[in-house]
Amino acid sequence: MFEGGVSNAEIARAVGVCAESVRRWRRVREQGGASALRRRAATGRPPKLDDTQVELVRAAWEQGAQAHGFEADLWTLERVGAVVTRATEVVSSGASVWRLLTGRLGWSLQRPERRAVERDEPEVARWIAHEGPRTKKGP
Template sequence: MSRPQLAEARRVRAVELFEGGVSNAGIARAVGVCAEGVRRWRRVWEEGGVSALRRRSATGRPPKLDDTRVEMVRAALGQGAQAHGFEADLWTLERVGVVVERVTGVVLSSASVWRLLTGRLGWSLQRRERRAVERDESEIARWIAHACPRIKRGP
């Protein structure tokens, strides 16, 4: 159950308890909120009924990408960056923005691409480790096992 649904369920339960004659303090304990919140809910309920305590639809500008388009973007990104003509298989905000525009026809700012990736797609920032190409793990292990203790002991 999402957070808004849980909050609405608490308010609806509070209404049932209002109608049952339970005190504000009792309702607050029963639904796990403070007594001031229950007093506010009771005022709203008395003025507008149960419907006044129901969730309202989200206000503000609707997202540019609906759920279907987001899934199209998810599938396209899952193919990898090279499948979309990029040299390295590495996603950047700019590259993701290009793919979003190709797949959906919608142009997003870098900030919107970031919100899409981290919010709706659930991706996180990944950074490559900076390591020398010449790095030899077996030689490093040998040095740690043999040379390092000898150096720590001293002359």
């Protein structure tokens, strides 16, 4: 469109952006050519853990929390951070651990059900069907 002599306003309408963006793109293209308009990789601080370290940590987590000396087989951010430090000698904040879990590994928050391990489901179903109605007030 730039080479065809199309105006900034027409390009903006066609692409769905404001005319100022098109003016900026035109200026960048004139100074650096079409390659200057290409998307660049995101800048910022590189991650503390490389891919090999992330795989070491993933393997450690898959062993379970109890395998790492915790009482219950339940992961918290603090526990995950401790395992990251043990496996890689890299200290991470809670926010960094959260980004590692949700971003790089694609995991999500899971909360355990609040039910007793000893719960007898068939007995609960029987009570609801037979005993429960008898305890309700009648007409």
